[in-house]
Amino acid sequence: MRVFVAGGSGVLGRRLVPQLVARGHQVTATTTSASKLELLEQLGAEAVVMDGLDAASVGEAVAAARPDAIVNQMTALSVAHAGKPNLRNAGRFFATTNRLRSEGIDHLLAAAEATGVSHVVAQGHASMNGVRRGGWVKTEDDPLEVVEGTKAINHLEDVVVRAGGAVLRYGGFYGPGANDDQVNLVRKRLFPLVGAGTGHFSWIHVDDAASATVLAVEQKAKGVFNIVDDEPAPVSEWLPYLAECAGAKPPRRVPAWLARLLAGEMVVGMLTEGRGFSNAKAKRELGWEPRYPSWRQGFRAELA
Ligand SMILES: NC(=O)c1ccc[n+]([C@@H]2O[C@H](COP(=O)([O-])OP(=O)(O)OC[C@H]3O[C@@H](n4cnc5c(N)ncnc54)[C@H](OP(=O)(O)O)[C@@H]3O)[C@@H](O)[C@H]2O)c1
Secondary structure (H helix, E strand, O other): OEEEEEOOOOOOHHHHHHHHHHOOOEEEEEEOOHHHHHHHHHOOOEEEEOOOOOHHHHHHHHHHHOOOEEEEOOOOOOHHHHOOOOHHHHHHHOHHHHHHHHHHHHHHHHHHHHHOOOEEEEEEEOOOEEOOOOOOEEOOOOOEOOOHHHOOHHHHHHHHHHOOOEEEEEOEEEOOOOOHHHHHHHHOOOOOEEOOOOOEEOEEEHHHHHHHHHHHHHOOOOEEEEEOOOOOEEHHHHHHHHHHHOOOOOOOEEOHHHHHHHHOHHHHHHHHHOEEEOOHHHHHHHOOOOOOOOHHHHHHHHHO
16 A cells, blocks of 8 residues: 555654555655655655645645555654643643644645545544543543643544544553653652552553554554553552663652642643543454553563
8 A cells, every 4th residue: 555654753653654664555754854854764665844734735745645545643742843841831832733633634634635545544642531530441432531732632533533534542652762751750750659649541552553553554444443552550550660660769759739739730630530541442343462462561671
């Protein structure tokens, strides 16, 4: 197949492009920066510069590639695009990502229609953002909690599913280059357990997220899929384990009221009330099996 990966140079794109190429697909991958074209070529893709927020730029890139499928991995969460992470000012930090998940996906779908591309797969999100009611583990049928960082996700899911595509709600990424900042905070004991650490989190290794994406492309999957590992778990379990794997001292404990002052409501809500996700549908319908069924093996392997 000819596959167009919008955002091929990101943490996930860099793992996805080689997997698609290894399966015999012809890949066009995009970046906003000419300095990353060579990197994308080394991964085996035809590389193009594209601004996902510019309808003409998207239309031209898609028309030139004439793909069979489009994969959207555009976010703007790196320091280069969003500045230093500051979740107290989440509106500002997530502003461009929210635009990419609304205007950006609209431009891609318009380009798909204009070019006759029949299938689109897009990045969604399923880490701690299950609706904060009822059980701790959510399926695709449960609504998502809307926080600043995910406020455009419902739009993205609606338009992609209506266009006959698939939304892959990835868990929290770890693996090569994916959560170094988080691990550094844990090593410096600056990532505390907030309250009783009851918020649940779903994790996924970036290579497992990539392998699910390949399956969704090849099978022309339709609908929403949680791409998470087998073990959604409370922060009180995974955070001390992550610290141990990173060779750090156990995390400090901070009461919720103090964390609210220091880090803001969004962070405290996720760490104390977040809901994780089940991967049963992706396993059943895509035939996907993660290489790391749990963060327990994955953190250990990555941080060894
Ligand atoms: N589920 C999760 O946990 C999750 C999901 C996504 C990201 N993250 C985390 O967020 C951090 C940053 O992610 P990242 O390194 O992938 O960087 P990123 O800045 O979010 O970029 C991701 C991709 O989107 C592209 N992009 C950004 N702005 C664009 C625009 N206006 N038009 C078109 N494409 C655009 C980037 O291209 P260029 O930068 O090459 O221009 C890159 O290919 C990492 O720590 C990652 O693990 C986590």
